[in-house]
Amino acid sequence: MRKFNFPTLLKVMALIIVIGAVIYSFKNQRPDQKKIIIPAQSVHYFKDPSLSLDKISLKIIYFIPKDRSASINQSWKELIEPAVKDLQSFHKIQFDNRSVINYEIFPDPVIGLLEAIDYDTQDTNRGNPYALSAITDELQNRFFDPAGDFYKGNFAKTESEDFSVIYIIYQGVGASGIQGSALLSLSYFINAEFSGYKESLFYHEFAHTLGMPDRFDEESHIYTSFDILGNGKIRPLANAYIDFETKKEMGF
C-alpha cells in the first residue's frame, strides 16, 4: 500500500481551498447594469398578431385644399407638435413601453390638387372619412411615389418592420381614422372649446389607425366605455386611458 504523504495532502488541501475561493468569487459576481431577462411581450394590430406595433412610424402632414391656400395657419406646427409629443408619451404609458412611436412632421404645408368640396363628404358629422380616403390616395402619389412632387427620400422611407401611419392635419372639417391613416381638422387645435381634450381627440383618431374600434354602440348611441375610444376622448389626455378590453386584443 502506498504511504500516506501528509505534506502533499496539506498542499492539495490548500490548492482546493484556493480553487474554491476563486470559483466562489466568480459565482458571486453581480452584473453592473440591470437587464430584464423575461422575454419581451410584443404588441400587435387590433386582432391581427401578424402586424407588429412594436415600432410605429408616424408621418404628419398639414394638408390644405387648393381653394383654402390663403387660409394657411402659419402657427400650425407649434399647434401640432406638443400634441404629437403627448400622443407619443400617452401611447408609451398605455402600452407599457412595448410600442414605440417615432414621428416626423413634414416641414411645409401641402396644398391639395383639388378644392375642399372635392375632398369632403356632404355630411362631415361622421368624421369625413371620404376626405381621409381621398387625401390619403393623393398623398401616396405625391409623397411616396418617386415621381411625386413631394417625394423626398427620407420622409418617404420607412423601416420594413415599422408599422406606418400617415396623420393628416386637415385645413377643413373632419376627424377620422382607418388602418394606417387618420385625419383631424386643424380647428380642433385652434378652437377654445376643444382646448381641454384636443390631445385626446388627436390620439383617438390615431388609435383607429392601429385598428382600435370605437367603444360605442351604433344602435343605441351609447358609449360602452369611458376610455379614450369611448366617452373618454372628450376628457383631458392626462385622465384618459385605453380599456383593457381593447388592449387584450393587441397582445396583452
Added chain:
Amino acid sequence: MTSILKEINEYFFGQSRFRLKLTVFLMAVALVPLLLLGVVSIYAININRRFEVAALETQLTNQKIKQIESFLNDIIEALRFKVASQEPRISLGEQNFLLSNLMNAFPSLEEVSFVAVLPENNYGKETFRISRDKLFSCGVIKDAEGEKLENCLSWSPDNLDDPQSLRNFQLAKEFLAAKVGKDYIGPMIKTSVGPRFIAAVPFKNEKDEIIGVIAAKIFLNPVVRLVEQSTLGLKGYVFVTDKDGSVIASSAPLFKALGYQLKKIDIVSSVLFGAKRTGLDSADAYANIFGDKVIGAGDIVKKTGWAVIAEWPEDDAFAPSLRLRNQIIYFSGALAAVIFLAATFAANRVVRPIKELVEGTKIIGEGKFDYKIDIKTKDELKDLGDSFNEMSKSLKKLAELREEFIFVAAHELRTPVTAIKGYLSMILEGTVGKISKKTAEFLKKIQASNDRLVQLVQDLLQVARSEAGRLKIALSPQKINESVFQVFDELRPLADDRNIIFEYSRPAKELVMADNDRLKEVLINLIGNAIKYNKNDGKIIVSHKVENNFLVTAIADTGIGFKPEEMPRLFEKFWRAENEATRAQTGTGLGLFIVKELVEKMGGKIWVESKWQIGATFYFSLPIAK
C-alpha cells in the same frame, strides 16, 4: 527567498515523521471540534436568517395588503351610503350635497357620478356628476321654478361628444354590476398622472331599494405612495400588480419604470391564482426579472385580486448572516493557523530532545564518548539524556581501557616478535650452523607468519597511538612528486613480479603541507594495495589535480574494484572485503583505517570511487602549501 521557503518547508514539513504525526494529531484534536462547531453555526445562522427574511417579507406584504384594503374599504364604504328617505328618487340638490361631501372627504376621488336605476328616473343615465376638473362637473342651481342643472346637458344622441353632457351608463360594466346590488372594483387603468380605477356601488333608500348607482373614478396615488415608501433592507422592494400582472406601484424605481406585465413570472401568477407565498419554500428563492437571486413572498388583495409581492436580493437579505459567516470563517481560519503553529511548536518541543538523543547516540556510536547530550526539559527525557551521558562515560572508560590494553599488548608484543624475526633471519642465514632444506622451508613459513605478526603489531600500535592522540605529525611543505617516485621505486619489484606498470600522468608542481614519513606511508599503503589487488599485466595510474587550495591525488588501479555495498565500510577498522582476491592476500584490515587517520590528521580527506571488476580509484587531498 527560496532558501527561506526551504527553511519554512523544512520546519513545518521536514523529514521527522513523528513530529508530523504529532502535529497532525494535535491539529486534529483541536480543529475537528472547531470545524464542526463552525459548520453547525453557519448552517444554523443561514436557516435562521432565511426564517427572518421570510418573516420580514410576509410582514411587509401583509402590512401593504392591509393598507391597500383599508384604503379601498374607506372609499367603497364612503360611496355606499343610504338616503334617509323611502322615496324612489332623490333630488338633484341632495345628489349635489352627497357627492360634494364625498369629493371633499376623499381627495383620491377624481370624479363621482350618480346614475339612475329606476326606469321612471332615466334608467342608466347619469343625473349628477362632480369632477375635480370643473369643466366636466355638472352643477345645480335653484331658481323660482325649482332646481335645474347648470353647465350640463342631459344625455341625448345629439350631444354625445359634448364634455358637459351627462353620460349614459346603460352599457357600462360598473353600472351593470352595481344596479343589481354588487360592488364593482374595476381593473387598474393607467394614465399620464398615475394609476386609478373605477368603482361603483348600489345606492339604496330606507326601504333598501336600489334607486341609483354611485360610480367613481379613483386615484391610486395613495396606494402608489404607500408602496413606494416601503423599505426592505437596502435592496429589497415591494411591487403591486393588478390582476392582469401590470405593475401598479413599486418601491424599486427600476420596476416602476418597467410597466411590464408580469403575469408570466411564477410568483406573480401563483399569487394572482390565490396562492400565498411565504418566502420559505424552495420555489421562493429564484432569479428576478433582472436575473438577481432573490427571496420572494407575496399574497393577494382579495377585494381587488391584485398581487402584492416582496422581493429581496439574497446578497442583501443574507448580508448579516454572510457577515457572521465570514467572521466565523476568518476567526476559524485564524484559530486554525494559531493551532497549526502551536501544534508545530508543541510537536517540536517534544521531538527536539528525542532528536537530540538520536543524534547523540549516533555520535557516541561513532566512538566520540566525550559528546554530552544536553536536554533541558526537566522531565523523563532529560533523565534519559542523563542516562545516555552516564552510559557514554562508562563506554569511554571501557574504550580507554581497551586502547590502553591494545597499546600495552602491542608494545609488549613488539619486542618478542622483533627478536623472533632477528633470530629467524640469523638461523636462515646460517649464522648458527647449517640447517636442512626441510627445516629452512618450515622456518620461512614461520618467518612469513612472524612478518604478518610484526605488521599487525605495528598497525595496532599506530592505531592505538592515533586514537590515544600520541601520533605525532609534523607538517611542512613537501614535494609529493618525490614521495611518489620514491614509493614507485620501493614497490617496483612487487609490481614487476606481476607485470604491473606505473603511470604518473601529471607530476604535481605544487607543494603540500604534510609529514613526509606519513605521506609516504599513505602512498605506500594505497599504491601497495593497488598492486596487491590488481590484475596481472595491470596498470596503476597516479595523478593530481588542484581543487579549492587542495591538491587531490588519485591512485587508480585496474583491479577487481569494490561492490557498491562494500564502499561505505572500506575505512572501518579490521574490515576486509570478502572475495577471492582478498583471500589470496594477507592483511590486517587496518591499512585503510590508518591511511584515513593519517590523511585527516594532515588536514585532508580521503575517498574512493570504484566499479566492481573494473577497478578502484582512491583520492586523497592535502592542503597546498602557501
